[in-house]
Structure formats: C-alpha cells, structure tokens
Amino acid sequence: MQADRVEVSWDSAKSKWLVRIEAGDEVLRRPFSAAKNADDQSLRNGALKLVQDEGYQADSAKITLSR
Numbered sequence: 001m002q003a004d005r006v007e008v009s010w011d012s013a014k015s016k017w018l019v020r021i022e023a024g025d026e027v028l029r030r031p032f033s034a035a036k037n038a039d040d041q042s043l044r045n046g047a048l049k050l051v052q053d054e055g056y057q058a059d060s061a062k063i064t065l066s067r
Contacts, residue, residue, distance in 0.1 A: 001023055001055065001056050001057065002023070002056065002057050002058070003021050003022065003023050003051055003056040003057065003058040004022045004023055004024065005020075005021075005022040005064070006019065006020070006021055006022075006047060006048075006051055006058045006062070006063045006064065007019070007020045007063070007064040007065075007066060008020075008032070008043050008044075008047045008063060008064070008065050008066070009065075009066040009067075010036065010066070010067060011031070014031060015036070016031045016032065016033055017031070017032040017033070017034050017038075017043065017046075017047075018030070018031060018032065019031075019032045019047045019050050019051070021051055021054060021056060021058075023056060028054060030050055030054070032046055032047060032050055034046055040065055043063075043065055044060045044061075044063050044065070045060065047060075047063050048060045048063065
C-alpha cells in the first residue's frame with residue numbers, strides 16, 4: 001500500500017524523532033531513534049525503513065522533514 005504522506009519531526013517531549021505516516025484516513029505515528037542532529041539522508045533512510053516495516057511504500061525524496 002502506498003503512503004500518501006510521510007513526515008519526520010523532532011518530538012522534544014520524548015527526545016526522539018516521530019514518523020507520521022498518512023495513508024487515506026489512516027494515520028500512524030511511530031517513534032524513531034536517531035541523533036537529534038542526524039543529517040537529512042539518515043532521517044529519510046530511517047523513516048523509509050520504518051514505513052516499509054509497517055507495510056507501506058513511499059518515495060524517500062517525498063518524505064517531509066521538520067526540524
């Protein structure tokens with residue numbers, strides 16, 4: 001199943017990255033462990049792996065990063 005939107009943002013309350021996956025009406029939020037100062041490519045690769053682990057497909061170039 002194709003994810004409509006994937007967003008990665010820093011969750012300061014938990015000190016972890018949060019990956020938000022939207023597919024139709026379904027929205028999944030999953031924590032993602034990476035350094036706070038991780039580079040964009042590392043965040044995209046980690047988010048892409050998490051998306052695939054959840055059974056979705058996404059284009060890494062279309063993953064939105066919010067720092």
